[in-house]
Amino acid sequence: QVQLVESGGGWVQPGGSLRLACEAAGFTLDYENIGWFRQAPGKEREGVSCISSDDDSTYYADSVKGRFTISRDDAKNTVYLQMNSLQPEATAVYYCAARYGSFLYSPLAYTYDYWGQGTQVTVSS
Numbered sequence: 001q002v003q004l005v006e007s008g009g010g011w012v013q014p015g016g017s018l019r020l021a022c023e024a025a026g027f028t029l030d031y032e033n034i035g036w037f038r039q040a041p042g043k044e045r046e047g048v049s050c051i052s053s054d055d056d057s058t059y060y061a062d063s064v065k066g067r068f069t070i071s072r073d074d075a076k077n078t079v080y081l082q083m084n085s086l087q088p089e090a091t092a093v094y095y096c097a098a099r100y101g102s103f104l105y106s107p108l109a110y111t112y113d114y115w116g117q118g119t120q121v122t123v124s125s
Contacts, residue, residue, distance in 0.1 A: 001025070002027050003025040003114075004022055004024055004096055004098060005023050005025065009119030009121045011124070014086065017086065019083070020096075020119060021078050022096030022116060029072065031053050031101075032053050033098070033101065034050060034096060035048075035098075036049045036079075036097075037095045037097060040092040040093075046092075047107025047109065048060070049064065049068055050107060051070045052105045053102065053103070057105065059105060059107055067083065067084050068083050069082040070082075079096060083121075086121075090121060090123050094118060095116055095117075095118045096115075097112035097113075097114060099112045100113065
């Protein structure tokens with residue numbers, strides 16, 4: 001069974017950091033483009049970052065550029081999202097998603113095939 005499982009969410013004070021993990025079960029991430037998305041209450045799902053299946057090319061939304069870093073560890077079948085200098089507007093459920101194909105990384109949610117269940121990130125004082 002194909003499954004993506006996110007972990008690492010939680011509560012953090014403004015300025016703090018969290019590292020999210022997206023682990024795959026039932027398939028290998030080696031040939032998958034992986035995207036991280038977030039959805040805050042009452043808002044649309046937003047593409048935060050994604051990484052290519054081929055050469056680890058990356059994309060970051062302007063709102064997180066310079067503070068978030070996406071990386072992959074194919075040996076662990078896991079993709080990470082390191083989030084630094086978090087602010088309250090980052091509060092959302094964070095999802096990872098997978099899409100098979102060469103250089104098909106994209107911040108558009110509808111282009112992805114498999115989704116995790118999400119992990120809650122709350123930034124508040």
